[in-house]
Amino acid sequence: MLKFEEIQLSGFGKYPKTRSKLSRPSGVNEIKDFLKSGEVTPRGLGRSYGDAAISDKGIIAESLLMNKFLSFDESTGILSCEAGVSYKDILDTFTIRGWFPYVTPGTKYVTVGGAIASDVHGKNHHKEGSFSNFLISMRILLSSGEIIECSRESNADLFWATIGGMGLTGFILDAVFRLRKIENPYMTNKVLKLKNLTALFEKFEEYDEDYIYSVAWMDIVASGSKYGRNILMLGNHAGNEDLNSRLQVKSKEKYVEKKISVPFEIPFSTLNKVSISLFNSAFYMKARTKEDFQHYDKYFYPLDFILNWNHIYSKSGLIQYQLNIPEDRGQEAVDKVLKKVVEFGGGSFLAVLKKMGDQDGILSFPFKGYTLSMDFPVKKGVIKMCKQLDDIVLEYGGRTYLTKDSILDELTFKKMYTGLWEKWMEIKHKYDPENKFSSSLARRIGLCPF
Numbered sequence: 421m422l423k424f425e426e427i428q429l430s431g432f433g434k435y436p437k438t439r440s441k442l443s444r445p446s447g448v449n450e451i452k453d454f455l456k457s458g459e460v461t462p463r464g465l466g467r468s469y470g471d472a473a474i475s476d477k478g479i480i481a482e483s484l485l486m487n488k489f490l491s492f493d494e495s496t497g498i499l500s501c502e503a504g505v506s507y508k509d510i511l512d513t514f515t516i517r518g519w520f521p522y523v524t525p526g527t528k529y530v531t532v533g534g535a536i537a538s539d540v541h542g543k544n545h546h547k548e549g550s551f552s553n554f555l556i557s558m559r560i561l562l563s564s565g566e567i568i569e570c571s572r573e574s575n576a577d578l579f580w581a582t583i584g585g586m587g588l589t590g591f592i593l594d595a596v597f598r599l600r601k602i603e604n605p606y607m608t609n610k611v612l613k614l615k616n617l618t619a620l621f622e623k624f625e626e627y628d629e630d631y632i633y634s635v636a637w638m639d640i641v642a643s644g645s646k647y648g649r650n651i652l653m654l655g656n657h658a659g660n661e662d663l664n665s666r667l668q669v670k671s672k673e674k675y676v677e678k679k680i681s682v683p684f685e686i687p688f689s690t691l692n693k694v695s696i697s698l699f700n701s702a703f704y705m706k707a708r709t710k711e712d713f714q715h716y717d718k719y720f721y722p723l724d725f726i727l728n729w730n731h732i733y734s735k736s737g738l739i740q741y742q743l744n745i746p747e748d749r750g751q752e753a754v755d756k757v758l759k760k761v762v763e764f765g766g767g768s769f770l771a772v773l774k775k776m777g778d779q780d781g782i783l784s785f786p787f788k789g790y791t792l793s794m795d796f797p798v799k800k801g802v803i804k805m806c807k808q809l810d811d812i813v814l815e816y817g818g819r820t821y822l823t824k825d826s827i828l829d830e831l832t833f834k835k836m837y838t839g840l841w842e843k844w845m846e847i848k849h850k851y852d853p854e855n856k857f858s859s860s861l862a863r864r865i866g867l868c869p870f
């Protein structure tokens with residue numbers, strides 16, 4: 421008998437929600453049984469924002485019980501683990517031994533399976549690329565029940581279609597990838613408070629050689645003379661010789677995380693243009709141009725300190741809109757997008773701008789350019805405004821990120837990923853001819869039939 425729970429399920433943005441049959445298989449045989457009964461949607465920790473890991477058809481197979489480390493080579497940093505292992509598991513186990521993921525997204529509550537399926541990027545994408553750059557091989561359960569190992573050398577078509585393939589080629593069972601050697605858990609942290617976009621684009625270039633990590637927080641509510649103000653944060657992994665004696669001692673102590681919680685959804689009326697604008701002003705005013713050291717946990721995962729922070733967006737949820745625009749007209753396009761958002765007045769606290777580099781992978785989101793991500797509380801007019809942003813993105817030859825998406829229509833998606841989705845579709849048909857692996861996202865953007 422198939423074991424599942426029927427519940428209202430969503431991604432991290434809590435929009436959209438759908439009645440889904442959620443299961444937590446403990447092994448391959450259970451997933452094979454699900455496949456015999458109908459469609460399957462793989463799911464990790466549900467940190468994709470929209471509907472990539474939900475479906476009102478078939479069964480959602482969550483990987484969280486398939487979470488064992490399989491092997492680790494101390495001499496090379498090569499780790500093999502099951503797909504349900506999370507970044508938190510990796511950090512808790514390996515940073516103390518001097519190893520760190522090469523690429524990390526802005527939360528550690530992401531599984532290895534989810535990281536591959538979205539080909540996640542971090543603040544170092546322009547220097548080091550996405551997760552897939554450090555992925556050596558993986559084993560995938562196909563809809564036929566067969567388990568296939570794939571890498572750059574064997575079954576390479578499946579390898580490249582699964583990277584960024586949003587769980588639609590098969591269920592990733594385990595993966596082999598490289599970790600980075602670090603000397604201690606601290607980061608050098610340089611903060612620059614900047615008045616406008618021009619200053620930001622100049623500083624991105626000026627510091628390109630010196631720092632592997634860079635990201636800018638943007639005030640997307642400020643208008644008039646404050647329009648485009650931002651805070652640029654740059655960093656590197658600190659060497660032991662960089663640290664003072666206090667931090668050298670602390671770096672060897674057990675790290676204890678502190679968390680605060682948002683226990684319930686805050687009514688939308690509390691979170692309005694005025695309160696968001698006040699928050700952004702206070703955040704900008706408090707920031708100082710400075711250089712110091714930060715523990716990796718604060719540096720990479722500031723949002724993880726606030727448990728359930730997505731509750732601040734009320735029951736209606738949020739849309740996270742992440743675009744990437746080619747480098748040559750990046751500043752012009754970002755300026756146009758920001759002006760549209762300021763005019764709409766529906767922006768929020770979280771807007772970040774990063775540089776991106778080239779990337780292999782058929783449906784991988786990154787390419788050489790600038791990526792801007794913004795949160796919008798779901799309210800009247802917001803979808804219409806996002807569609808207008810889509811038009812700007814298309815005009816500049818850009819695209820939006822599927823793992824954050826909840827609004828793209830099929831035609832717009834196919835224009836954004838033209839030449840790529842067709843190639844990906846051929847491989848999908850080869851390995852999953854009956855579209856057994858699907859999701860609400862896949863049907864919405866035409867990667868699977870309704």
Ligand SMILES: Cc1cc2nc3c(=O)[nH]c(=O)nc-3n(C[C@H](O)[C@H](O)[C@H](O)COP(=O)(O)OP(=O)(O)OC[C@H]3O[C@@H](n4cnc5c(N)ncnc54)[C@H](O)[C@@H]3O)c2cc1C
Nearest residue numbers: 464465466467468525526531533534537540541586587592
């Ligand atoms: C606060 C926050 C910050 C973020 N920052 C970044 C960032 O900086 N960079 C970035 O790239 N992303 C970022 N993300 C997005 C996140 O990294 C991705 O959505 C990631 O895929 C989530 O992993 P998950 O385990 O939660 O997967 P889920 O959300 O559960 O699933 C995501 C996709 O992976 C597929 N999938 C999951 N497990 C498997 C499996 N075993 N086999 C096959 N497919 C599978 C699902 O079908 C789905 O399509 C952020 C998200 C949050 C909430």
